Amino acid sequence: MSNQHGPGGRNAELRRLAREVQEAGAEFWIVTLANAAQLEPDLAARAGHQKSLGVDSLYYPDRRIRALAERHGIPVITLAERLADLVATKGGVLNGGYNDRYPLGSGHWNEVGNRTAAEMTGEQLCAGSSAIAHLRK
Numbered sequence: 001m002s003n004q005h006g007p008g009g010r011n012a013e014l015r016r017l018a019r020e021v022q023e024a025g026a027e028f029w030i031v032t033l034a035n036a037a038q039l040e041p042d043l044a045a046r047a048g049h050q051k052s053l054g055v056d057s058l059y060y061p062d063r064r065i066r067a068l069a070e071r072h073g074i075p076v077i078t079l080a081e082r083l084a085d086l087v088a089t090k091g092g093v094l095n096g097g098y099n100d101r102y103p104l105g106s107g108h109w110n111e112v113g114n115r116t117a118a119e120m121t122g123e124q125l126c127a128g129s130s131a132i133a134h135l136r137k
Contacts, residue, residue, distance in 0.1 A: 032062045034080035036095040077124045
C-alpha cells in the first residue's frame with residue numbers, strides 16, 4: 001500500500017481493497033503479526049525497549065489497525081498481544097534460535113512462533129469466517 005497520502009490515504013486504501021474483495025465474493029481479513037520487541041520474554045527488557053522508543057505501548061499499531069477494521073466491519077486478527085501474553089505466562093521464545101546470527105529472542109519467528117501464530121490465526125478464521133462456516137454445512 002502506498003504511503004504517499006498519510007494515514008488517511010492508507011485507511012481509504014484498506015477500505016477500497018476490502019470493498020473490491022467483497023464485491024468479488026470473497027472475504028477480506030486483516031491479520032497483524034508481531035515483532036521481536038513485542039515478544040521479548042524479559043518483561044523488563046520489553047519495557048525498556050518501549051521506553052527507548054518513547055511510546056506508550058509497543059502494541060499501538062496493532063490497536064490502531066484493529067480499531068480501523070472494526071469501524072469498517074472488516075474482520076481482524078491481531079496476534080502481537082496474544083502472543084506476548086502467551087510468552088509472559090507460559091514462557092518460551094517465539095523468535096530466533098535458528099542459527100548463530102539470530103540467537104533466541106531475535107530475528108524472525110522460529111518454528112514455535114510460526115506454529116503458534118498459525119494456530120491462533122486458524123482458530124479465529126474458523127470461528128469467524130462465513131465462508132468456512134458454509135463449507136461445514
